[in-house]
Amino acid sequence: MSGSDTSLRLDKWLWYARFFKTRAMATRVIASGRFRLDGEVMSKPHRAAKIGHTLTFAQGSNIRVIKILALGGRRGPASEATSLYEDLAPPQAKRRRKTEHPPDFEAREKGAGRPTKRERRHIARLKPGLCGDIN
Numbered sequence: 001m002s003g004s005d006t007s008l009r010l011d012k013w014l015w016y017a018r019f020f021k022t023r024a025m026a027t028r029v030i031a032s033g034r035f036r037l038d039g040e041v042m043s044k045p046h047r048a049a050k051i052g053h054t055l056t057f058a059q060g061s062n063i064r065v066i067k068i069l070a071l072g073g074r075r076g077p078a079s080e081a082t083s084l085y086e087d088l089a090p091p092q093a094k095r096r097r098k099t100e101h102p103p104d105f106e107a108r109e110k111g112a113g114r115p116t117k118r119e120r121r122h123i124a125r126l127k128p129g130l131c132g133d134i135n
Helices: 002-006 010-016 023-031 078-084 117-126
Strands: 035-037 040-042 054-059 062-068 085-087
Touching: 010 023, 010 078, 023 054
Parallel strands: none
Antiparallel strands: 035 040, 035 054, 054 062, 062 085
């Protein structure tokens, strides 16, 4: 069984390394055609993952670039899963909202309750592109 010691199904490895919650999700991402193994586009989840391979794929809004360091034998705790790979992607800063505080016309005092219909219409006129915009 030396073949099983040197390689592992790609979808299984991604599940072991905790990149996806289920193996089926890992399979779908690989089959979508937006997954690269050593720079080549992959579409087959049964492809063998080997130590030293580099994986590139989208996970949420992040692009992950991963180097396989170990294959693993089970889906263990997160601390064990992080020892299976090295993250090669540069750290991405979390996106912040453009404004930290709501605009003055949206500011309400604590305990003031919900805006009235008249106040909501006034707010809608001040915000461009809202469905309540009559003008």
